[in-house]
Amino acid sequence: MLDDVVLNFLRHLAKGLADQFGPNCEVVIHDLSDNYKENSIVAIENGHVTNRKVGDGPSMAVLDALRSEPDKLQDHTSYLTKTKDGRILKSTTIYIRNENQKVIGIFSINYDITELMMVENAIKPLISVASKEEQVSPIPQNVTDLLNELIEESTRQVGKPVPLMTREDKIKAIKFLNDRGALLITKAGDKISKHFGISKYTLYSYIDSSEE
Incomplete structure (x- = not known):
């Protein structure tokens, strides 16, 4: 504490x-x-x-x-x-x-x-000649939401749905999750394995491969 x-x-x-x-x-x-x-x-x-x-x-x-x-x-x-x-x-x-x-x-x-x-959007046309899009990060309410968001982002990083992913694609996605700390969340391995259609043994072998 x-x-x-x-x-x-x-x-x-x-x-x-x-x-x-x-x-x-x-x-x-x-x-x-x-x-x-x-x-x-x-x-x-x-x-x-x-x-x-x-x-x-x-x-x-x-x-x-x-x-x-x-x-x-x-x-x-x-x-x-x-x-x-x-x-x-x-x-x-x-x-x-x-x-x-x-x-x-x-x-x-x-x-x-x-x-x-x-209010800013209402007055922007009067004071600006160009618009700028800001990037925002979600704040999860719980660890389940956080893990779901990380898994979704890992899929976006690869740029294709899971059924079309190659072994190398899945290694890339799982490396992203590992780097972002997703595996620190309790039982994250089970959910990540299910999402990518692999066993937990394969999941950890992919993590080892991404660290070589």
Whole structure:
């Protein structure tokens, strides 16, 4: 668990930010001190923004933190994400480290800008001569959603449906899943094997092949 002093400070900070910016501002604290993946959220303010609560599981930022080397992992500020029901959020992810620079937690802010974007779209024709499409990342409500999204993305990376995939295509897709930390999720191997129509033995042999 995160140190009580640190956790209490982060909880006060989260509440202060949520009070300052109102009900559209969700602030989340993930505890990664014991690599506890399935129920990493230990505090959350305005959880209605993403429909999450204390005890819920990780986002992609959590898996990245668990998979990456600490010195290569950088805070990520002011990027776009989206909820399962399609609302657009402006997000910031800050990694909490111990004295050895190991990531032991995540402090994240997700501000619902959906209505602000509607206003922007209404006035954009008056102030702009070109449009720019932003890329957004989904925020899963649970580990099942997260795994499903990763599996779908792995298929998009290959660019063809599973029945048409060659062995090399499947190795590429599974390498993507392994690199993104999907195999850290409990029983992910069963679901990934079923999706690609292979055995678990074949799945792990493909992982070994992708690392050669």
